[in-house]
Amino acid sequence: MRAPNALYAQSGGVTATINATACGVIETARQARRSGRLIGHIYAARNGILGALAEDLVDTTAESAATIRALMHTPGGAFGSCRFDLSPLPQGRAQYERLIDVFRAHNIGYFFYNGGNGSAETAHQVATILPRLGYPVLSLAVPKTIDNDIAGSDSSPGFGSVAKFAATSLREAMADLASMAHSSTKVFVMEVMGRHTGWIAAACGLALPVGKDVPLLLLVPEIHFERKRFLAAVRARIAKHGWCAIAVAEGVKLRDGRRLTQVGCDGIPGHEQLGGVAPLIAAMVRESLKVKVHWSVLDYVQRAARHLASQTDVEQAYAVGRAAVTYALQGKSDVMPVIARTGDHPYRWRIAPAALAGIMNREKRLPRSFLTADGYRLTARARAYFTPLIRGEAWPPFADGLPVHAHLKLKPVTRRL
Numbered sequence: 001m002r003a004p005n006a007l008y009a010q011s012g013g014v015t016a017t018i019n020a021t022a023c024g025v026i027e028t029a030r031q032a033r034r035s036g037r038l039i040g041h042i043y044a045a046r047n048g049i050l051g052a053l054a055e056d057l058v059d060t061t062a063e064s065a066a067t068i069r070a071l072m073h074t075p076g077g078a079f080g081s082c083r084f085d086l087s088p089l090p091q092g093r094a095q096y097e098r099l100i101d102v103f104r105a106h107n108i109g110y111f112f113y114n115g116g117n118g119s120a121e122t123a124h125q126v127a128t129i130l131p132r133l134g135y136p137v138l139s140l141a142v143p144k145t146i147d148n149d150i151a152g153s154d155s156s157p158g159f160g161s162v163a164k165f166a167a168t169s170l171r172e173a174m175a176d177l178a179s180m181a182h183s184s185t186k187v188f189v190m191e192v193m194g195r196h197t198g199w200i201a202a203a204c205g206l207a208l209p210v211g212k213d214v215p216l217l218l219l220v221p222e223i224h225f226e227r228k229r230f231l232a233a234v235r236a237r238i239a240k241h242g243w244c245a246i247a248v249a250e251g252v253k254l255r256d257g258r259r260l261t262q263v264g265c266d267g268i269p270g271h272e273q274l275g276g277v278a279p280l281i282a283a284m285v286r287e288s289l290k291v292k293v294h295w296s297v298l299d300y301v302q303r304a305a306r307h308l309a310s311q312t313d314v315e316q317a318y319a320v321g322r323a324a325v326t327y328a329l330q331g332k333s334d335v336m337p338v339i340a341r342t343g344d345h346p347y348r349w350r351i352a353p354a355a356l357a358g359i360m361n362r363e364k365r366l367p368r369s370f371l372t373a374d375g376y377r378l379t380a381r382a383r384a385y386f387t388p389l390i391r392g393e394a395w396p397p398f399a400d401g402l403p404v405h406a407h408l409k410l411k412p413v414t415r416r417l
Contacts, residue, residue, distance in 0.1 A: 008079070121356070198220020208378070
């Protein structure tokens with residue numbers, strides 16, 4: 001009997017370390033194949049589950065070991081990602097029957113879906129519905145998200161690197177702001193991602209050195225935005241320090257539940273394109289306090305900044321990919337390898353399997369205890385949580401002054417349908 005093949009796919013917004021997870025999956029599967037364990041070719045679907053449905057597959061065996069290893073320091077999604085959800089039964093039956101046709105045509109026995117909370121549901125649907133329809137397959141979700149909101153996981157691969165980059169960028173911007181504040185700019189606003197949770201914005205609080213009284217305000221969706229209280233806080237900090245920096249999550253909300261601002265819509269429920277809160281905050285401060293304000297939106301830059309990745313994050317991203325293959329070879333399905341913190345001093349962690357039913361479409365919110373009573377600064381508890389996740393540098397190789405990325409052949413698998 002032929003050994004079943006594996007199919008790996010990426011889903012949702014990519015991160016600076018999602019390709020390190022791809023490397024973990026592919027290298028571990030190759031090692032298992034060489035040792036004679038029950039695994040065949042390792043394929044990748046282009047553009048996530050859409051590639052699986054379209055039978056648009058890539059043969060990763062065409063890639064050299066060095067190229068696969070280079071994924072460790074390559075940002076973006078090497079095989080393409082997507083925002084697409086499978087429909088539930090019975091309306092989605094045709095989708096599952098199509099997946100069965102594709103999986104059967106290519107002898108797919110293992111499916112690894114690398115994404116966040118929503119992607120966990122897709123992996124769960126494949127794990128439970130395909131066998132019900134007569135096709136046995138082991139389906140596992142593999143975690144990634146810059147939002148750090150995967151339920152049941154202490155941290156999410158991708159978050160440590162975006163936190164490190166955002167906090168570094170803000171610390172550097174604050175040095176610039178402080179030097180100009182006497183006769184020019186008094187306020188700088190930096191917008192980061194965070195649709196429903198404020199993990200990234202809160203991590204920007206690490207830009208504030210321990211024990212230093214620096215004027216930095218954090219705005220997160222978990223704490224309602226109050227205009228008068230906010231402006232009073234900015235005014236007080238300008239009066240004391242001469243300037244004020246603000247880190248704001250894109251999804252910050254008013255007390256009535258409405259987002260402070262929302263622009264555009266990509267047409268996918270739950271995945272609306274947000275943005276524009278930084279210029280709104282900047283205009284509010286400028287008009288009310290009559291001071292010069294600058295603002296910035298990190299947008300894609302924050303999740304693509306592999307040049308300043310966290311070593312902890314890179315190691316964890318690789319480890320969850322490796323664990324997913326190990327679990328599959330043990331016969332596990334409908335699970336996700338999650339990160340469990342086992343110690344703080346020193347920081348220690350391990351990987352453990354968690355059932356997808358307890359993860360999919362749930363969000364881990366930023367604890368209120370991570371922010372001070374006024375909601376604007378980090379507590380010691382938050383620093384103890386965040387600091388290990390951004391620790392360590394994992395520099396990519398450079399050539400001619402710029403980082404080097406992997407260049408894959410992306411050899412297509414011959415279509416059989």
